[in-house]
Amino acid sequence: MKRLTGCWLSASVLAALVLASAMAQAPSTNAPAVHAFKVQGNVWLLSGAGTNIAMQAGKEGVLLVDTGAAGMTDAVLAAIREVTDGPIRYIVNTSVTADHVGGNAVLTALPGGSTSGKGRGPAPAVVAQDNVLMRMSTPLPGGKTPYPAAAWPTDGYEAAHRNLYFNGEAVDVIHEPAAHTDGDSIVYFRGSNVLVTGDIFTTTNLPLIDRKQGGTSKGMLDALNAALDITVPENLEEGGTYVIPGRGRVCDEADLVEYRDMVHELRDRMQNLVNVQHMTLEQVKAKRPVLGWEGRYSKPEWTTDMLVETLYDEFKGTVKK
Amino acid sequence: MKMRASRRHRMIVGAFAVAACLLWSRPAAAQAKFDIVGYWDQPALGTVLGPGIAAIFGFEEDSTERADGPALVDYIGIPLNEEARARALSYDGSLLTVPEHQCMPHPATYSFWGPARLSISEEVNDNLDLVAYHVDGTFRRADRIIWMDGRPHPPDYAPHTWAGFTTGKWEGNTLVTTTTHIKWSWVRRNGVPASDQATVTTFYNRNGNVLTVTWMVHDPLYLTETYTKSSDFIQRVQVPTARFDAPPVGASNGVFFKCLPGEEVIREDPYFVPNYLPWANPFTHEVADKLHVPVETVLGGAETAYPEYQDRLGKGR
Numbered sequence: 001m002k003r004l005t006g007c008w009l010s011a012s013v014l015a016a017l018v019l020a021s022a023m024a025q026a027p028s029t030n031a032p033a034v035h036a037f038k039v040q041g042n043v044w045l046l047s048g049a050g051t052n053i054a055m056q057a058g059k060e061g062v063l064l065v066d067t068g069a070a071g072m073t074d075a076v077l078a079a080i081r082e083v084t085d086g087p088i089r090y091i092v093n094t095s096v097t098a099d100h101v102g103g104n105a106v107l108t109a110l111p112g113g114s115t116s117g118k119g120r121g122p123a124p125a126v127v128a129q130d131n132v133l134m135r136m137s138t139p140l141p142g143g144k145t146p147y148p149a150a151a152w153p154t155d156g157y158e159a160a161h162r163n164l165y166f167n168g169e170a171v172d173v174i175h176e177p178a179a180h181t182d183g184d185s186i187v188y189f190r191g192s193n194v195l196v197t198g199d200i201f202t203t204t205n206l207p208l209i210d211r212k213q214g215g216t217s218k219g220m221l222d223a224l225n226a227a228l229d230i231t232v233p234e235n236l237e238e239g240g241t242y243v244i245p246g247r248g249r250v251c252d253e254a255d256l257v258e259y260r261d262m263v264h265e266l267r268d269r270m271q272n273l274v275n276v277q278h279m280t281l282e283q284v285k286a287k288r289p290v291l292g293w294e295g296r297y298s299k300p301e302w303t304t305d306m307l308v309e310t311l312y313d314e315f316k317g318t319v320k321k
Numbered sequence: 322m323k324m325r326a327s328r329r330h331r332m333i334v335g336a337f338a339v340a341a342c343l344l345w346s347r348p349a350a351a352q353a354k355f356d357i358v359g360y361w362d363q364p365a366l367g368t369v370l371g372p373g374i375a376a377i378f379g380f381e382e383d384s385t386e387r388a389d390g391p392a393l394v395d396y397i398g399i400p401l402n403e404e405a406r407a408r409a410l411s412y413d414g415s416l417l418t419v420p421e422h423q424c425m426p427h428p429a430t431y432s433f434w435g436p437a438r439l440s441i442s443e444e445v446n447d448n449l450d451l452v453a454y455h456v457d458g459t460f461r462r463a464d465r466i467i468w469m470d471g472r473p474h475p476p477d478y479a480p481h482t483w484a485g486f487t488t489g490k491w492e493g494n495t496l497v498t499t500t501t502h503i504k505w506s507w508v509r510r511n512g513v514p515a516s517d518q519a520t521v522t523t524f525y526n527r528n529g530n531v532l533t534v535t536w537m538v539h540d541p542l543y544l545t546e547t548y549t550k551s552s553d554f555i556q557r558v559q560v561p562t563a564r565f566d567a568p569p570v571g572a573s574n575g576v577f578f579k580c581l582p583g584e585e586v587i588r589e590d591p592y593f594v595p596n597y598l599p600w601a602n603p604f605t606h607e608v609a610d611k612l613h614v615p616v617e618t619v620l621g622g623a624e625t626a627y628p629e630y631q632d633r634l635g636k637g638r
Contacts, residue, residue: 035476035478045478228421235424235580236461236580237425237426238426238483250478251480255517257422258505260594261416261594265596287600291599292404292407294404295404296516
């Protein structure tokens with residue numbers, strides 16, 4: 001079993017590296033357009049950069065939550081300029097995942113954070129939970145770091161949360177330990193009333209639990225419930241606090257509830273099969289515990305089988321590698 | 322003389338016939354677009370459920386849907402697939418005690434089937450061109466706007482709502498609308514789900530003082546065929562004094578209403594989500610036993626919607 005899990009992890013790491021490499025080499029002129037969509041208040045969704053980017057724009061400049069996949073930054077900058085010509089002052093990374101930090105190095109090299117490249121002054125600060133910095137900067141066997149120093153967070157935090165005030169509103173950066181990874185942050189724009197979740201919540205994928213980087217289903221469920229403690233619908237479970245997920249469309253509390261319920265039910269099913277019925281992995285797969293969401297969320301990069309294997313390991317208590 | 326009179330008579334009759342033809346062949350929208358505007362009740366208005374309960378519902382047609390809802394594990398006639406069935410079998414009615422679930426209105430995939438008193442009005446622009454119809458008054462009021470001005474549907478990354486985004490056009494005397502961008506929802510109030518990829522085609526037909534609304538749910542994830550339902554409404558002359566829910570905030574006709582979720586059940590885990598393991602739903606046999614049919618029948622599927630299935634079931638007994 002451990003060997004199977006190890007094989008899968010190795011294969012997935014290799015696939016991720018190949019994918020990241022392909023993305024990095026893709027000429028930006030061929031990159032699909034990134035669209036700017038106003039969500040509420042000062043906050044916009046930049047959609048189409050591989051993963052969702054949230055942008056808060058105002059008199060003081062631009063704050064980005066995540067930077068998209070490598071190779072997408074020209075399109076991202078074009079989308080930002082559709083809204084504002086203000087400089088990028090802050091970047092917050094919600095996790096260490098490649099398509100969340102892929103644009104860091106290019107954007108932090110912009111003089112003065114200017115999206116036209118003609119500015120002067122300090123580079124944007126990059127805020128992230130400390131585990132993101134650790135995972136980006138810890139040398140691999142051979143001595144190279146996973147990411148160049150220019151991409152690393154400059155303002156890591158280890159406490160439960162980090163707050164800042166920008167463009168006339170408070171911004172809460174809250175650590176959600178052991179969810180998608182062990183370095184996840186959710187970001188809440190208090191004045192605009194928009195919550196950005198990173199890959200803790202998507203409308204496109206099965207729960208993205210990366211055990212290799214410290215993720216667990218329990219942590220993900222806790223994080224989703226923490227997010228629900230922040231969201232308040234305007235009326236009849238609609239509107240009010242808007243939610244920008246890691247991937248997919250703009251949402252509100254009801255969409256988050258739907259996803260939370262799914263993770264809760266998947267946990268209950270897996271606990272029953274693994275810890276009560278003591279099934280083998282093959283037996284669990286045959287029982288199809290993800291039935292109900294397979295067609296909607298199973299994708300080649302994160303399939304039903306991958307999730308079941310991950311959850312099986314978690315509930316079986318297999319030591320993560 | 323007789324011939325002349327006869328010819329004149331034929332000419333007059335002919336002129337009337339031409340005029341009648343012209344009248345009937347006016348652009349359909351010009352004839353029909355006002356037809357659905359007004360106030361509409363479900364049939365048998367005035368039914369009283371019990372002491373102290375206001376006589377506001379109509380209960381003859383699809384009465385269970387308009388009252389406390391259908392039985393659990395009764396999916397007969399719904400063309401659901403195995404994924405939808407697994408989710409439906411996971412449904413625990415106690416889910417409605419979870420605060421986040423308490424105030425959900427009926428979605429576009431279902432709302433005309435549940436309790437409703439419709440108010441349909443039209444929105445026009447400065448040139449009095451029709452811009453939209455507003456269909457209000459379904460349960461908890463996921464009010465639907467039917468855009469008639471040819472605007473496109475929003476992009477994929479736009480939010481989904483309970484009412485969805487609807488565009489419409491007149492086809493003859495039928496208003497045909499298409500609704501997209503609907504939230505994850507349901508096609509029946511016993512847990513049969515509709516995905517966020519579902520779309521709804523709705524037909525509004527008026528015959529005298531009866532408005533028939535027919536809706537077809539297309540869900541590539543959960544339905545093997547289109548799920549079609551219809552509901553009749555009767556024209557009402559008077560303006561209602563109170564409808565299901567009032568406008569979101571504020572007073573209307575002296576009524577203030579805003580759904581405020583509460584702790585209906587105090588649980589050790591405040592984030593508990595009631596659900597059944599789909600392979601261990603305790604109600605799987607309840608309706609089947611009551612109706613004396615096999616469990617497979619109540620678990621639904623496209624075949625259970627057709628008369629042939631009933632015949633086959635009868636022969637099997």
